[in-house]
Amino acid sequence: MSQDRTTPPGGGRRGLETAEEVAGAVHGLVRDAFTAYTRYHQKKQEQEGKLFGLRMSSLGGCVRECAYRLSGTEPSDSELALDGENRAANVGTWIHEGLLPWMAAVAGNAGYEVKVSLRAGKDTVPGSLDLFVYIDGVLIDLKTGMEYDAHRMQVGGYALACQQDPDRETPRWVVWLQLDRTDRQVREKVVVEEWTEDYALEVLEHVWDIQRHAKAPDEAPRWDAFERPMRGPGLSYVCDGCPWLRRCWGEKAEPGQPGAQAVLAKDDPAVAGMLHRFSVHRSGESEDRGLKEFFRHAATGGGRKPGTYTGPDGTYEFWFGKQGSTPDLDQIRSHYRRWGIPVPMKPTAGKLHVKAIPDGTAGKKPKPRKREGNTDG
Template structure:
C-alpha cells in the first residue's frame, strides 16, 4: 500500500500494535532476569495459600505462559515508578534500595525477596506500593493489605528490623498514604505462623485453601501459573465459569445460593448506608474540600441516554426501538415447602 492510500486508522493500529509488543518485550526481558519465577518468594507469603503451597512444593505449573508472557502493563508501570523513586528516596532517608534478602525458614533454599528500601539508622523496612486512587481510600480505612503485610513482615524478619513502613502511591497523581508499625513480637509471630502454615500446606498442596475467587473474578487467578491445576481443565484466564465445579452436589449448590442471597442483601444494605453518609457529609450546601484525612469533590456532570424520549421518538416515526438479547436476571428465593 502506498503512502497516499494509508488512513489514520491504519497508522493508529500500527501504534497500538507497537505498544502491545513493547510491553510484551519488557515482560520477556524481566522474566529472563528472574531464574526462579515459580518458587516461593516474599511477595507470595500473603497471597493465595494454594498458590504459595504449589510454589513451595515445586509443583509443575499448568499455565506457565500466564506468568512468563503477556503485557502486564500495570506491573511494568509500577516497576518504572520504583526505578525512578527508590534511588531518590534512599538518598533522602540515608538508606539503600533494592536490597536482596533471604529469610532462613528451615528449608534448604530459604525464602528470597528484594526489599525496596532499608533505612539502617532507624532499622526500618520501607516498601513502596503503586496503586490506583481507590486503593488509597481503602488503606485510609483499613490499613495496609494483608498480602503486603506478610511480604514486608518477611523482609523485616530477614533484616531484624524494628520498624516497617508501607508507602502507598497513586501512580496517576503521586499522592501518598503511609502506614508505619513497630515490628514487635506479635507481628513477628504473625509472619512465622503464616510461613509455618504454608510449609504444612505444601505437603499436600492440592488440599490447600483457595483464597481467590477464580478466573474472570480475580486478577491473581487470571495470572496464576497453576490456574488449570487449581480450577480444572476448563479454566481460562479472564473467563468465569470454572468455579461451578466446586459445587459437586446439591448441598454445595444450596450453600452457594445461601451465600449469594446473603451478599445480595448486604449489597442493598450498604447502598442505603452509602446514601445516608453521603447526605451527612455533603448535604446542606457544604463545600467540597479536604476534611482531615479525607477530601471530596464532584466530577463534571455527564450525559446518559434519555430512554423515554428515545422511545417516544421511535414510536412517532413508526419505527421499532432496536433491542439486544440480555441474560436473564438471577433470582434466588427460599424454596417452597
C-alpha cells in the first residue's frame, strides 16, 4: 500500500462552513505557496550573492539595469525582487527542474544546469546554461515565458563562456527552445544559430558596452541589447519588477502605475516633442501601439497641466476628454474568486487630444470648436 505524503500539522481546523469559504481558502493556499517559494528561491540567490549582481540571464535585458548590477549600485526597491507570487517565473523554474534532467538523460552524453562564467577584463558574468549535448556540440537554453529575441544575447553569453574555458567544449550550435504554455499541446519553437566568431564578438562588445555604462549607471540608456526602449512602470513588466525602479524613474514611480515616464520630458520643448511623437503613432497604423501609450504618459504624466507647448517639432496643444471608466482588474480577480459579485469599475483619464498649432498662432484665442466628450485622440 502506498504511503501518503503528509506535512507536519499546521494548526487547527479553519472553520470553513460554505463552498465560497472553501474556494477562498484554496485560492489563498495557492497564493501563499507561490509567495513562500518566491521568498525561498530569492533568499537562496541572495545568500549566494546572485540576487543583485550581473548574471548571464540579464545580458539581453535593460542596459541600465545591467549597469546597475555590474557597478554594485544599491537597489532602491529591493523588495520587488524578494516579494510577490512571481507565478510565471516560478512555474518556469519548475518546468526547468522537471524537463531538463529528462532531456539530458534521453540525449545521453549531456550536461544540464552547467555552471559557467564569461570573462571580460576584470569582470566575470556567471550563469547556468540549461543543457549541453556534448556529442553534437549543441547548447540549448529553455524558455517558458514570452518570446523575446533578446534571449539571443543570453544564450550567446553561455556559448562564449564555454569557448573561454579550456576545460569545456566550444559549442557548434546554439539553440533557444521556446515552450508555448498557452498552447494546449505545449508545443515548442526551436531557434538555431551557428556559433561563429562574429556572434562571439557581438556578445563580447555588448558586455564591454555594459562595462562602460557601469562607470555612470544613472546615465545608461533605458533599452535592451537591441536598443528597444524600456517603457517604464505600468507599461513594461521589466520596469515593474526592477529593484532600481525609483532610482531610474523617480521617487514617485510605482510598479504597475504609469506616469513616471514624465521624467523624460522636463521642459516645454521636450513635452512638445513627446506630443509630436504621440501624434505620429496615433495617426498611422503603428506596428507598436505600446509606443503611443509611452509617449502619452511621457508628455502628460506627473500631473502636467493641459495647454500649449512649443519645441523643435512644432507647437502642440493637448487636453483631455470626458472621464470614463474601465473594469478594475484587481477587484475583478478578488470578487470572481468569491463568486457572482458584479464587476466593479474605476475612473479612467479622458482620451488625450493633441493638435498641431501653425507657426505664429500660438497664444492667440482659438476659434470655438465642438468637442465631443469621449472622442478618439
